[in-house]
Amino acid sequence: MTHTAVPSKRRGAASGREIAEARIESFSHDGRGVARIGGKATFIEGALPGETVRFRYLSRHKNYDSARLVEVVTPSPDRVTPPCPHFGTCGGCSLQYMTPAAQLAAKQQVLTEQLERLGKVKPETWLAPLGGPAWGYRRRARLSVRLVPSKGGVLVGFREKRKSFIANLDSCAVLTPQVSALLPSLRKLITSLSCPDRIPQVEVAVSDNETALVFRHLVPLTENDRAQLRAFAEQYDLQVRLQAHGPESIESLSPENPAPLYYRLPEFDVSIQFRPTDFIQVNAELNAAMVHQALALLELKPNDRVLDLFSGLGNFTLPLARRAAQVLGIEADAELIEGARANAARNGLNNVEFRAGNLYDEAGPVPWAGYTFIKLLLDPPRSGAIEAIKRLAEPLPERIVYVSCYPATLARDAEYLVRVLGYRLVAAGAMDMFPHTSHVESMALFVRP
Numbered sequence: 001m002t003h004t005a006v007p008s009k010r011r012g013a014a015s016g017r018e019i020a021e022a023r024i025e026s027f028s029h030d031g032r033g034v035a036r037i038g039g040k041a042t043f044i045e046g047a048l049p050g051e052t053v054r055f056r057y058l059s060r061h062k063n064y065d066s067a068r069l070v071e072v073v074t075p076s077p078d079r080v081t082p083p084c085p086h087f088g089t090c091g092g093c094s095l096q097y098m099t100p101a102a103q104l105a106a107k108q109q110v111l112t113e114q115l116e117r118l119g120k121v122k123p124e125t126w127l128a129p130l131g132g133p134a135w136g137y138r139r140r141a142r143l144s145v146r147l148v149p150s151k152g153g154v155l156v157g158f159r160e161k162r163k164s165f166i167a168n169l170d171s172c173a174v175l176t177p178q179v180s181a182l183l184p185s186l187r188k189l190i191t192s193l194s195c196p197d198r199i200p201q202v203e204v205a206v207s208d209n210e211t212a213l214v215f216r217h218l219v220p221l222t223e224n225d226r227a228q229l230r231a232f233a234e235q236y237d238l239q240v241r242l243q244a245h246g247p248e249s250i251e252s253l254s255p256e257n258p259a260p261l262y263y264r265l266p267e268f269d270v271s272i273q274f275r276p277t278d279f280i281q282v283n284a285e286l287n288a289a290m291v292h293q294a295l296a297l298l299e300l301k302p303n304d305r306v307l308d309l310f311s312g313l314g315n316f317t318l319p320l321a322r323r324a325a326q327v328l329g330i331e332a333d334a335e336l337i338e339g340a341r342a343n344a345a346r347n348g349l350n351n352v353e354f355r356a357g358n359l360y361d362e363a364g365p366v367p368w369a370g371y372t373f374i375k376l377l378l379d380p381p382r383s384g385a386i387e388a389i390k391r392l393a394e395p396l397p398e399r400i401v402y403v404s405c406y407p408a409t410l411a412r413d414a415e416y417l418v419r420v421l422g423y424r425l426v427a428a429g430a431m432d433m434f435p436h437t438s439h440v441e442s443m444a445l446f447v448r449p
């Protein structure tokens with residue numbers, strides 16, 4: 001179906017001010033509505049599939065145009081009023097104008113489209129999209145801080161949309177409620193320090209037992225600064241840590257000997273300790289559901305030997321070790337490897353091994369050399385896992401579960417697994433790890449015929 005754009009105000013395409021009207025057909029991988037105008041795709045920020053909208057062109061290209069919503073002429077039933085007062089300014093969550101259910105459906109559609117278009121593959125079945133809490137889900141965040149006297153002083157928040165400005169937040173509906181409620185006091189605290197212009201960020205980590213804040217400071221803090229930060233930690237029952245240089249410089253300020261941070265995966269009787277700056281999956285409830293689904297799809301048997309690539313602190317490795325005979329986790333970050341080994345020991349698991357290795361290396365011995373395995377779990381960063389996949393050799397694993405945070409690389413890797421290695425893409429489905437953002441996490445199951 002094609003639609004005709006009706007220009008209502010012509011000031012010339014080059015000026016980027018032209019306004020037109022069109023019906024939205026689909027959703028792009030980065031969360032924009034897509035209209036086809038004269039056969040050419042126009043990506044319209046803020047527009048939803050099924051809607052007729054008026055929009056303003058932002059830029060014109062040979063194969064596509066970009067535009068921004070001006071007015072919704074016929075709204076979609078999936079449209080809601082964004083509940084957050086910072087919507088539109090803060091770059092944190094741009095899809096708040098859709099119901100959470102519609103966001104998840106749109107993410108499933110993005111996954112379908114990317115698998116088909118980029119990977120030329122289609123799963124035999126679709127997994128029901130995996131959703132979790134839509135609000136208050138972020139247990140890890142990096143808050144930016146900046147002193148801007150012309151905007152009233154210290155700003156604490158996330159970056160503004162497409163700008164390097166900081167959107168000052170009085171509250172944030174995706175951070176945990178305790179951290180959200182803290183934002184105004186945090187701003188006051190930083191304002192009262194001797195160097196508010198030398199505190200570029202505060203990292204937030206919420207564990208099952210504690211909340212920790214890590215203040216990055218570019219100049220030494222005074223005794224008075226330290227006293228204020230201690231008082232803040234005590235008043236709000238938080239851990240405050242200080243970071244003068246790289247992550248290795250982090251020191252505990254208050255309490256001096258803080259309780260270790262951990263999260264639990266009760267289904268597997270596993271507890272995972274982490275440092276406040278370590279990678280952990282952001283959404284606790286969704287993570288538990290994701291680990292459950294990954295292990296169910298692997299159909300683990302007590303004699304199985306499993307390989308877990310990009311294993312981090314053991315989020316999948318340790319649950320796998322509870323259900324399988326032996327697991328090998330491979331990860332590049334030596335400190336995460338150390339943490340993962342300690343986690344295995346604390347959980348009394350001795351059927352698990354961790355090796356440090358660069359999984360993007362294309363030469364040299366494979367990091368899993370000498371280890372035989374029948375099942376494989378992959379959880380790579382956005383760049384995907386093609387280098388590791390290309391190094392798989394006979395006997396190939398019977399089942400592969402691929403957890404992806406970027407559908408384009410999943411699609412590319414799926415094509416190789418299916419066309420070159422002969423796997424069936426048995427199932428795939430989206431997961432809403434980051435509601436209200438356009439991030440698409442997904443899981444796919446590959447089985448050897």
Ligand SMILES: C[S@@+](CC[C@H](N)C(=O)[O-])C[C@H]1O[C@@H](n2cnc3c(N)ncnc32)[C@H](O)[C@@H]1O
Nearest residue numbers: 310311312315331332333358359360379380381
């Ligand atoms: C999406 S995280 C997954 C971590 C873990 N599976 C979890 O669920 O918490 C990806 C992991 O890949 C690791 N990584 C990044 N580049 C790597 C590389 N070249 N080789 C091996 N691991 C790498 C990161 O350190 C990170 O721990």
